[in-house]
Amino acid sequence: MSGAHTKGSGGDGMKWVGRSIRRLEDPALVQGRGRFTGDLSAAHWVRFVRSPNAAGKIKSITAPDGAMVITAADIEGVKKITPMLHKFNYKPVGQPILADGEVRFVGEAVAAVVAATEEEAEDIADLVEIDIEDAAALVDGRAAIADGAPQIHAGMPGNVIVKAEIKTPGFDDVWASAAKIVRCDARSNRQNATPMEARAAHATYDSATGRVTLHCTTQMPHLVRTAIADCLGMPESDLRVIAPDVGGGFGQKMSLCVEYVLVTWLARKLKSSVAWTEDRRENLIASFHSRDQYITLEGAFDENAKLLALRADILANTGAYSCFPTTCGMEPLMAMAEMPGPYDVQQYDCLARAVVTNTCTMGAYRGVSRPSITFTLERLMDKAAKAFAIDPLDIRRKNLITQFPYKSAMGLEYDEASYRETMETAVEAINVPAFRARQQLARDKGEYLGIGFATFSERTGYGSPAFAARGMAITPGWETVHITVDPSGFVEARIGSSPHGQGLRTTLAQIIAEEIGVPPEMIKVVHGDTDTAPYGWGTFASRSLVISGGATLIAARKIKAKLLKIAGHMLEAAETDIVLEDGKAKVAGTDREVSVAAMAREAYTQTHRFKGEIEPGLTESGTYDPPGTFSNACHVAIVRLDAETGHVKVERYLVAEDAGRIINPMIADGQVHGGVAQGIGNALLEEIIYDESGAILTANLADFMPPTAHEIPPIELHHLETPSTQSITKAKGLGEGGTIGPPAAVVNAINDALTPFNVEIDTIPATPQRIRTLLRNAERAS
Amino acid sequence: MSEKTDVTLTINGKDYAIAVEPRRTLADAIREDCGQTGTHIGCEHGVCGACTVIVDDAPVRSCLMFAVQAEGKAIRTVEGLADGDKLHPMQQAFMDNHGLQCGFCTPGFLMLAVGVLEREPNISDEALIDVLSSNLCRCTGYQNIIKSVRAAAQEMRK
Ligand code: FES
Ligand code: FES
Numbered sequence: 001m002s003g004a005h006t007k008g009s010g011g012d013g014m015k016w017v018g019r020s021i022r023r024l025e026d027p028a029l030v031q032g033r034g035r036f037t038g039d040l041s042a043a044h045w046v047r048f049v050r051s052p053n054a055a056g057k058i059k060s061i062t063a064p065d066g067a068m069v070i071t072a073a074d075i076e077g078v079k080k081i082t083p084m085l086h087k088f089n090y091k092p093v094g095q096p097i098l099a100d101g102e103v104r105f106v107g108e109a110v111a112a113v114v115a116a117t118e119e120e121a122e123d124i125a126d127l128v129e130i131d132i133e134d135a136a137a138l139v140d141g142r143a144a145i146a147d148g149a150p151q152i153h154a155g156m157p158g159n160v161i162v163k164a165e166i167k168t169p170g171f172d173d174v175w176a177s178a179a180k181i182v183r184c185d186a187r188s189n190r191q192n193a194t195p196m197e198a199r200a201a202h203a204t205y206d207s208a209t210g211r212v213t214l215h216c217t218t219q220m221p222h223l224v225r226t227a228i229a230d231c232l233g234m235p236e237s238d239l240r241v242i243a244p245d246v247g248g249g250f251g252q253k254m255s256l257c258v259e260y261v262l263v264t265w266l267a268r269k270l271k272s273s274v275a276w277t278e279d280r281r282e283n284l285i286a287s288f289h290s291r292d293q294y295i296t297l298e299g300a301f302d303e304n305a306k307l308l309a310l311r312a313d314i315l316a317n318t319g320a321y322s323c324f325p326t327t328c329g330m331e332p333l334m335a336m337a338e339m340p341g342p343y344d345v346q347q348y349d350c351l352a353r354a355v356v357t358n359t360c361t362m363g364a365y366r367g368v369s370r371p372s373i374t375f376t377l378e379r380l381m382d383k384a385a386k387a388f389a390i391d392p393l394d395i396r397r398k399n400l401i402t403q404f405p406y407k408s409a410m411g412l413e414y415d416e417a418s419y420r421e422t423m424e425t426a427v428e429a430i431n432v433p434a435f436r437a438r439q440q441l442a443r444d445k446g447e448y449l450g451i452g453f454a455t456f457s458e459r460t461g462y463g464s465p466a467f468a469a470r471g472m473a474i475t476p477g478w479e480t481v482h483i484t485v486d487p488s489g490f491v492e493a494r495i496g497s498s499p500h501g502q503g504l505r506t507t508l509a510q511i512i513a514e515e516i517g518v519p520p521e522m523i524k525v526v527h528g529d530t531d532t533a534p535y536g537w538g539t540f541a542s543r544s545l546v547i548s549g550g551a552t553l554i555a556a557r558k559i560k561a562k563l564l565k566i567a568g569h570m571l572e573a574a575e576t577d578i579v580l581e582d583g584k585a586k587v588a589g590t591d592r593e594v595s596v597a598a599m600a601r602e603a604y605t606q607t608h609r610f611k612g613e614i615e616p617g618l619t620e621s622g623t624y625d626p627p628g629t630f631s632n633a634c635h636v637a638i639v640r641l642d643a644e645t646g647h648v649k650v651e652r653y654l655v656a657e658d659a660g661r662i663i664n665p666m667i668a669d670g671q672v673h674g675g676v677a678q679g680i681g682n683a684l685l686e687e688i689i690y691d692e693s694g695a696i697l698t699a700n701l702a703d704f705m706p707p708t709a710h711e712i713p714p715i716e717l718h719h720l721e722t723p724s725t726q727s728i729t730k731a732k733g734l735g736e737g738g739t740i741g742p743p744a745a746v747v748n749a750i751n752d753a754l755t756p757f758n759v760e761i762d763t764i765p766a767t768p769q770r771i772r773t774l775l776r777n778a779e780r781a782s
Numbered sequence: 783m784s785e786k787t788d789v790t791l792t793i794n795g796k797d798y799a800i801a802v803e804p805r806r807t808l809a810d811a812i813r814e815d816c817g818q819t820g821t822h823i824g825c826e827h828g829v830c831g832a833c834t835v836i837v838d839d840a841p842v843r844s845c846l847m848f849a850v851q852a853e854g855k856a857i858r859t860v861e862g863l864a865d866g867d868k869l870h871p872m873q874q875a876f877m878d879n880h881g882l883q884c885g886f887c888t889p890g891f892l893m894l895a896v897g898v899l900e901r902e903p904n905i906s907d908e909a910l911i912d913v914l915s916s917n918l919c920r921c922t923g924y925q926n927i928i929k930s931v932r933a934a935a936q937e938m939r940k
Contacts, residue, residue, distance in 0.1 A: 022877055029885030030873040030892065032820015032860035039819035119803065196824045196832055196886045196920045247822070247886030248920050280825040501884025501921050666880045670926060674883060677923030701829035701918065708915035709924040738923075 015581070016513040020666035021520060023506045034245040037200040037215045042275035046263060047121035049111040049128045050286060051103035054137035054358040054694020055150070058101055061111055062129040068114040069128055070266070072100040078265060079231045081256055083324040087471025088164040090329060093153050095321035095361070097231070097258045097265075103132060104152060104320035105358050106694050107286035112262055114274070137358045137694030141294060141317030144355040152320060152356040159355045161322060162329045164336055167349040168409050174309045174347045178300035182384040186376040187763040188743070190292040190317070190688040193365040194706050195500075197247020198283040201260045202275040203267035212267050213240045217247065219254040220538030221498050223474070225530050227256045227324060228264050239264065243528035246500030250678070251364030252288050253500065254540045255323040284704055285696045288363025289688055292317040293331060295376045297339075300347075305388040307399045309347035310409075312339050318354040319361040325474040326364060328354040333470060334369040337410050341377050342419040342457045342632060344401045348409035358694045364540060366678055367739040374456040378744035379762055382452075382751065392748070393427060396455055414457065415726045417632045418658045423455050425718050426634040426656040435638065443756060448641040449651075450755075452748025454741040455634045460659075460733030461546025461726075462628025476537035478625035479544075481551040483512065483559050485618040487604045489583070489597025491516070491523040493555070496536010497548035498528045502735060503667040504544050508552045510663050511729060515556035516563060517580035518596055534621075542631070542733035545663065547624055549729045554622030565614050566599045629726040631734050633657035635676075635741030641753040643775060646768030648750055650680055650713050655741070658720040660732030668734060669717055675738015676715050681707040682739065683746035687765050789853045793818055794862025802849045809833040811849035812859060820860040820889050824918070831917030834890040834897075835859050841897030860889035863896065871937035872896050872930075881930030883921035890917050895931045903939050907932070 028034055049061075049069075063069035080094025099110045110130055115121035138144050138152065144159040152159055175181075201216040218224050221241040229236040246253065259276055266274040278287065293316045300309040314335045318328035336352035381399070385392040400423065406414040432451070439449045459466075464477025482494045493508060504527070509520035527533050536548070564575040567585030571578065571592050578585050586593040600618050602609060607616040638652040655672055662668045685705045689697045698704040723730035743764045750771070751760050759774040786801040791808075793816055800815040807826070812818050812835065824832035826845045833844040836858040863870040872892050875881065882888040891914070898905065898913050905913070910931060919927060 023880065025885070026877040026882060027869075029882055029888055030860075030869065030876050031864055032818070032889050034820075034885050036819075036822070036886065038823070039813075041814065119805075194920060196830060196884070196918065197822070198824070245886075246884065247824075248884040250920070280827065280830075501886075503883065670880045670883060670922060673923030673925040674921045675923070678920070700827055701825050702827075706918055706920060708918060709911050709928060710915040712924050715923060715925055 014514055016510040016520065017663050020664055021506065021510065023503045023667065024509060024520060025503060025505050036197060036245045036247055037202055037217045038277045040202045040215060040275065042202055042273040044114050044116065044266070044270060044272055044274040045118045045121045046266065046274060046276040047113045047125040048109045048259065049113060049125050049130065051099060051106060051108040051110050051130065051132065053103055053132045053134050054106050054139070055135040056103055056132040058099060058103060058110065059131040059133055064124060064127040067124045070098065070112040070114065072096060072098045075265060077233065078261065081231065081258065081324050083322045083327040084473035085162065085327050085329050085471045086473060088162050088329060088333065090162045091156050093161065093321060095258065097261050105360050106696060107360055108320070109258055114266060137692065139357055139359050139690040139694050141292060141315050141355050141357060144317065144357045152358060156356065159357070160353050161318065161356050162332065162354045164333055164352045165350065166336065166410065168347050171309060171347045171349050175300050178308055179303040180301045180387055181298055182301065182380060182387050183296070183298045184376055184380040184383055185762055186295045186297065186379055188291045188293050188372040188375060189763065189765060190289050191365065191682055191686045192284055192287070192289055192688055192704060193250035193252035195248030195250055195252060198278040198280060199253065199257060199259065199287055200277040201263040202273070203263045204273040205267045205271045207271060211238045211240060212264055213242060214260065214264050215242045215244055216260050217253055218243045219249040219498055219500055219540055221528055221530050222496065222535050223325060223538065224256060224260060228261050231261050232265055241530045243498050249500045250366040251290065251368065251540060254538065255288050255326070255363040280701060281699045284688070284699045286360060288323060289319060289360045290362055290365030291372060292362060293335065293372045295335065295372060297376045297380050299380050299384055301384055305384065305390060305395050305398055307343055307345045310340060310345050312350040314350065314352040316354045317357050317359065319359045320356060321361045323361050323363040325472065327472065328362065329470065330364060331362065331369045335373050337412065338370065338459060339373050339377065340408055341373060342401055342455050343399045346409050359690060366675060367736045370456065370458060370740040371679065371682060371743050374454055374740050375743040375747065375764060378454045378748055382748050392453060396423060400455060415629050415724055416722050417457060417630050418720050418722050419455055419457070419632055422632060422656040422658055422720055423634040425720065426636050426654055429656065429716065429718055430636050430654050448643055448753040450639050450641065450749040450751065450753030452637045452745045452752055453634060454744035454748065456632065456740050458542060458631045458737045458740055460542040460629055460631050461626055463547065463625035466628050478623055479536045479547040479551045480534040480621060480623045481548060481555045482534055482619060482621050483555040485559060485596065485600045487601050489595065489600045491518060492526060493523065493552060494526045494533045495548050495552070496534045497544040498538040499544060500539060502539065502544065502671065503664065504539070504548065507545055507663045507667060508549060511549055511552050512556045515553065515560045516596070518583045522583065542735040542737065545731050546629065546727045546733040547626060549731055550624035550626060550727060551622040553729050554624055555620045558620035558622065559618065562614055562618065562620065563596065563599055566603055566610065567594060569610055570594050570599065570602065627726050629660065629724045629732045631657070631659040631732040631737050633737055633741055635745040637742065637745040637749040639746060639749040639753060641750060646771035646775065648684055648766065650746060653713050654716040656718040656720065657734065657737060658722050659734035659737065660724040660727060661721055661730035662719060663731055671734055672717055672738040673715050675736060676742055677707055677712045679739040679742025680712060680746060682764060683743040684765050684767070685711070787850055789850050791816060791849065791852055791857060792855070793857045793859055804848065804850055806849045807845050808847040808849045808852050809844035812844060818859050818861050822886055822889055824887065829918065831894060832887050832890040834893045834917065836893050836897045839897070839900065841894045858893070860892055863892060870896065872934040875930040875934035875937065879930040879933055880926045881922065887917060887919040891919065891927055895934065899935050899938055903935065905935065
């Protein structure tokens with residue numbers, strides 16, 4: 001073990017960084033003064049008519065007389081959304097904005113009705129008749145690659161849209177030398193990110209300039225602008241995209257959706273304002289889905305339970321089309337790249353495939369692939385522990401990486417992390433012996449408790465080289481921040497990143513405050529508007545605090561340097577004797593000081609005083625494109641299983657995590673809480689279910705069940721801080737981490753509870769029905 | 783379907799004379815006809831609670847009520863919670879305890895919690911979780927919402 005891991009936050013004598021200051025975002029939001037896309041009114045409203053069939057040719061679309069109904073024929077010239085990967089046998093397919101001759105999933109937009117009110121548009125949409133020559137639906141990923149399966153897209157036999165393979169040299173020999181091979185067949189079913197605000201778009205045409213302003217609920221406004229301008233063949237500068245307050249995204253709002261393209265097209269065509277708000281049913285059937293993977297993982301262990309080699313077969317059902325910009329390669333390729341997770345194993349053989357089916361397109365969802373990878377890997381570890389008859393913690397102790405930097409079998413560089421330390425912290429806090437005693441007592445009474453662990457690493461804050469390595473045509477990564485101190489001394493930071501609830505305005509303000517010594521209340525962070533914010537990639541992949549935070553720090557340091565110069569002139573002192581604090585520059589050890597406001601005023605109005613040593617004004621930029629880092633955590637779940645009903649209650653949940661330096665502990669904790677709740681939902685409840693015909697049976701929130709306050713136990717948090725060398729703020733990012741651990745921890749706990757019954761569950765969500773089926777089959781068999 | 787009925791909605795003590803179709807939900811009327819967009823819509827089928835407002839002292843889901851049914855009743859929305867510049871203890875508690883992230887569910891939770899605590903100031907912790915489980919939040923994992931409401935309950939009892 002190497003390096004420094006400190007427990008808890010703080011240190012370094014910092015004034016603003018590391019403090020739980022209240023969020024600057026909140027006063028407006030708690031007073032109902034937030035501005036969400038759906039709050040805007042429009043002259044025209046759109047309702048999409050969606051395919052009731054999963055597959056087939058469109059024979060006719062009949063619109064009621066006098067109604068304005070747009071179909072594919074009307075939008076000729078509008079380009080399909082065609083995401084590209086220049087690697088891995090990728091077969092590009094374009095998604096038409098409106099289904100063109102053929103439908104490929106239930107919910108695909110076939111036509112758009114435009115009317116003066118939402119209700120009218122809805123009424124007309126009900127009268128639009130779509131006649132489809134029904135074809136057999138293919139909804140399961142494994143069925144899609146079976147012999148004789150129908151083809152979803154012409155020229156794609158076998159329905160494999162991307163396929164990647166890797167095998168390290170020497171794998172076969174090591175495999176052959178193993179004492180034991182342990183296997184896990186894991187299944188993560190399809191899920192939906194379910195932000196509380198569904199999607200919405202509002203586009204207005206400005207007849208004076210010919211520009212369109214699109215408000216939409218997105219995580220990446222600049223990329224939306226680029227992509228829509230491409231589809232519509234318009235100058236990008238004629239489109240302004242604004243992400244106002246966004247009611248949660250969780251990845252679902254980081255892909256371009258056809259609806260936003262069409263709404264923009266309509267505003268230009270009608271030279272007016274046009275709006276669409278998605279209803280919950282649409283969100284569940286036609287927004288981006290996630291998680292749908294089959295993973296078979298085998299581990300070869302030596303006689304001491306040391307993992308020697310891993311073999312993986314990863315199959316992701318990525319739906320009918322490929323999502324923009326990340327493509328359908330995202331889930332399977334990320335699983336392939338990050339599979340060995342926190343374990344030391346240098347031999348790896350992996351086949352990863354994405355297949356197309358007649359289901360809704362898959363996009364990102366908080367955690368992307370890692371919930372599935374971690375679930376499989378951690379199930380494998382528990383199975384291996386059983387096979388070797390050792391403690392599940394001991395097998396982890398034998399195999400977790402402890403020497404850093406570490407180069408994985410896939411060539412990823414892991415910077416300093418604390419896999420062992422977080423686990424030991426968690427183990428100590430949960431008190432395993434006490435639990436085992438309680439478990440035994442309960443068992444004697446016919447009650448079933450279980451404990452489950454999950455250790456994992458989360459790749460965070462990675463820049464453009466990481467995306468380029470995937471062969472993506474669009475390689476997001478860097479971020480730019482412009483900081484201006486205005487002539488009144490107030491600070492404005494314009495950022496390319498685009499948060500949607502993470503509190504980034506506050507954390508970035510803390511980073512700036514730390515550098516230039518003005519309080520966060522005097523710092524405004526401006527984002528989400530392509531007219532006022534620099535080009536940037538938005539908020540996803542636990543990147544914003546690391547990358548935008550890094551760019552912020554770079555820009556703030558430049559401002560600081562400039563302020564010191566100005567202060568040097570104004571106070572007639574050496575820069576090295578000056579400190580910036582409390583909104584002032586002070587000469588150390590004297591009572592000479594000048595306010596930032598006075599300095600800013602001089603920077604604009606008295607530039608001659610600085611003898612050409614500084615540029616006029618007080619604006620600086622920072623751009624940052626880091627290599628990427630890894631956060632890590634150990635999650636522990638204690639569950640109570642009702643063997644009669646199959647119901648699982650999570651009684652206790654504990655997280656020991658390490659995200660490097662924490663800028664605002666309160667906000668960091670909130671991110672973990674929210675992630676864990678989603679992860680528990682993923683583990684136990686949430687499932688998009690298709691029937692054989694390709695219809696969705698879970699199209700409302702009573703059937704697709706996000707957890708409520710009842711299902712989420714108090715979440716206990718322990719922080720370790722391993723400062724990152726790969727991130728200039730030393731922060732590692734943690735937006736997704738909370739979601740990654742629970743499927744593994746909870747299902748391992750369920751399996752621990754199931755031990756007396758000699759059955760195991762390797763499917764998420766682990767619903768009562770699935771658990772009861774296992775128990776019933778076991779009863780029958782005995 | 784487009785025959786409109788005149789109704790007067792009393793929202794936060796102010797009357798709004800509007801004409802709506804009988805099928806118009808109270809949520810839509812509050813947001814679109816009265817311009818009070820603080821009340822949010824997350825599902826329109828009564829599950830998420832984002833649209834919760836207080837009608838005659840009881841929290842209700844405004845997506846499950848028609849605007850015409852609210853005639854003559856006192857409606858309170860998030861916009862009316864603060865007393866001028868002074869935030870309601872519940873709003874303050876949500877800010878102090880990080881009870882919100884994206885803030886989309888927040889107006890619904892605030893109105894739910896205020897409505898319940900006004901009727902039952904000494905509500906037990908267990909019953910409180912029961913009540914809060916009627917609204918969905920996708921960001922906070924509920925931890926800090928529960929903490930916020932407990933803190934506000936103490937403050938409101940003072
Ligand atoms: S919008 Fe009314 S309960 Fe969801
Ligand atoms: S704060 Fe985002 S849904 Fe509750």
